[in-house]
Amino acid sequence: MHLAASLFALYVGTVSSQTVPSAPSPEPIEVVELRLPPIAPSDATGACTSDVNPRGTGCIRREMGDHEFQAGDFTPDGNHVIVNVAFVGAPGAPDPASIYTGEQVILVKADGTNFTNGDHWKCLSCAVPPENARSLDEQKDYPHVFRSGDKALWGHNVLDCGGHQLSSDDCTPEKTHIYPIHWNTAADGSGRGGAPRELRLHPDDRHLGFSSFTATGGQNCYFGRLEFNADPQVGEPRVPRYDLVDVNLLFDPNRQKYLSADDKDLSFHDDAISVGELRGFSGVGDEILYIGPSREANNIDVYAVHVITGAVRRLTSHPEYVDPVAFSHDNQWFVAMDTRGSDRQMWMSGMRYVPPLIDVVTITVASSTRNNGMRRFFQPILIDRYGDRGNYFGQQVNAAGDGSDGAVNDPNWNGRADPAFSHDGTKIVYWQALVVSPACGGANPLPCPVSSSPGHPEFRLMLAKLTSRSPKTPPEPFDVPDKLPWATPFPPGSVPPESSSNSIQPGNYTLKGKFSGVATVQLIGDGGIDTVAVDYTNFSDDGKHFIDGWENVTRTILYPNVWNNKIDWYSDLVQSGAVNATKKTGLGGFHLEIDAVLNIFNANGTLTTTIDGVEYKQPANGT
Structure with a gap:
């Protein structure tokens, strides 16, 4: 037997013998907004005056920009949060305040105190000597503090304070070095290398997970090791850098793909490792977290795969959309940014236990309609390590509030990536962005809110205190x-695959229910699959939910933009048994055009899901 397969069987046997505990009760959570540097009135040189910041230690831009503001995680002591910001309005040199300019990474106090200079933040990258920061990569997103506390991952760079804690007075610009990260993808080591994106740091401080796009817009995910190279002889940049080595493609070629066909019989394989988008690691790093293939129609969820056994767990199952996720360091909890509670996706995913057959053509729509441009619907949800189950779907972290403008649960403040736990498990940090035009105001029927935070920024940094918890010492990271x-x-020189998920060819197929019934399936297209037509007869996988009716969906990719999809959808589904539900399009069907990058909802026709008498209609255009 293949090693991974035997380890998987052993792991599954162990897990199945364990009892999943009953759902935890809600706990008290106090949410406060953390202070950020002063907001500049404009980007103009000198706009950060002594009236705005009497200390002369910089001002940041009010607008969020493209990843210019992004919060990360805690330092080991739990008293500081790392944040990417854009400093603007500084005077010119030789004024000492001139160092506070451009995109920088800072620490923000999370305990209400100040640094010894009197500020509640500290710039880690400002004034680092040029010789200590050569050929930095321009990608400076997703900041993460190393578990050791003396380094930080800053986009495609590593900031190193020479063994000193980032939060200490000993961590000065002169002692700080910032090194670019290089991924050698050429067999001879030449060139700039690959383009990793959304890097996530493993708890052992040695490994990274990351993704990369293929030439046609597909995405693969990888796991590799960081290795310092003081004097690189090949590749660019040829300066001291960190190399990504021992890279693994997160795909098991010895397993069935998620959807397979045996002659004309279709099967879904829940143990398939199909990493759609990497989201990080479990608290000790024994599992890789990722967005995986939907197990129910149009329902996007987070999964975990064990780094040794390859055992796969589905962590979320709520019909709403989930994406950013982070585990506590003791491995017992995770917090997810999720649209649950907003009803944003219920019109298309609310009917449960429908096999994800139409997802062959609707997956881009399901993952795009969670947003409407700059209006997002994420809020932080606290869930125990065993994930959604039964009627347990976690606890909204910021539920305590009256929903008014500026409240901690104001729906106009949208959760963004990534949340994080303090090392001792008593705090969660997350950040939010305010809805701005064109997702409100102007031609949009929804008015634009005004930020109530000091200086009226379009972002805010939030701290959730888990007040009933006692601090815990985190366990040692998993030895991966x-x-x-x-x-x-x-290895370098390898060619990335275009797809590691499904390879079903057009044709007529049958999917048998695990309990009863059948779905007859037509997959139609010239080469690829453009249309999925399904007829259900008494179909049930669990013996509780029974599906009858049909769906017919056609996808058209509006080239040359591979991200722009047009969907023509016709549905007449009826569900009986544990619930009474329908999923129906109106006369003429439902038609949606959406760009997965812009996420602007633009549709005509109707698609409505009704569950035990409660109707969920698709959003209005522009909302």
Whole structure:
């Protein structure tokens, strides 16, 4: 037996013998807004005056920009949060305040105190000597503090304070070095290398998870090790840098793909490792977190795969959309940014236990309609390590509030990536962005709110205190090998696959219900699959939910923009048994055009899901 397969069988046997505990009760949570540097009235040189910041230590831009503001995680003591900001309005040199300019990474106090200079923040990257920061990569998103506390991942760079804690007075610009990260993808080591994106740091401080796009817009995910290279002889930039080595493609070629066909019989394989978008690691790093293939129609969820056994767990199952997620360091909890409670996705995913057959063509729509441009619907949800189950769907972290303008649960403040736990498990940090035009105001029927935070920024940094919890010492990180047993080695010179998910060809198929009934399936297209037509007859996988009726969906990719999808959708589904539900389009069907990058909802026709008498209609255009 293949090593990964035997380890998987052992792991599953162990897990199945364990009893999943009953759902935890809600706990008290206090949410406060953390202070940020002063907001500049404009970007103009000198706009950060002594009236705005009497200390002369910089002002940040009010607008969020493209990843210019992004919060990360805690320092080991739990008293500081790392944040990416854009400093603007500084005077010119030789004024000492001139160092506070451009995109920088800072620490923000999370305990109400100040640094010894009197500020409640500290710039880590400002005034680092040029010789200590050579050929930095321009990508400076998703900041993460190393578990050691003396380094930080800053986009495609590593900020290193020479063994000093980032929060200490000993961490000065002169002692700080910032190194670019290089991923060698050429067999001879030449060139700029690959383009990793959304890097996530493993708890062992040695490994990274990341993703990368293919030439046609597909996405693969990888796991590799960081290795310092003081004097690189090949590749660019040829300066001291961190190299990504021992890279693994997160795909097991020895397993069935998620959807397979045996002659004309379709099967779904829940143990398939199909990493759609990497989201990080469990608290100790024994599992990789990712967005995986939907197990129910149009229902996007987070999964975890064990780094050794390849055992797959579905962490979320609520019909709403989930994306950013972070585990506590003791591995017992995770917090997810989720649209649950907003009803944003219920019109298309609210009917449960429908097999994800139409997802072959609707997956881009399901993952795009969660937003409407700059209006997002994420809020932080606290869930125990065992995930959604039964009627347990976690607890909204910021539920305590009256929903008014500026309240901690104001729906105009949208959760963004990534949340994080303090090392001792008593705090959660997350950040939010305010809805701005064109997602409100002007031609949009929804008015634009005004930020109530000091200086009226379009972002805010939030701290959730889990007041009933006692601090815990986090366990040691999992000893993860450089080569994952189930993954595919990806040495320099390897060619990334276009797809590691499904390879079903057009044709007529049958999917049998695990309990009863059948779905007859037509997959139609010339080469690829453009249309999915399904007829259900008494179909049930669980013996509680029974589906009858049909769906017919056609996807058209509006080239040359591979992200722009047009969907023509016709549905007449009826569900009986544990619930009485319908999913129906109106006369003429439902037609949606959406760009997965812009996420602007633009549709005509209707698609309505009704569950036990409660109707969920698709959003109005522009909302």
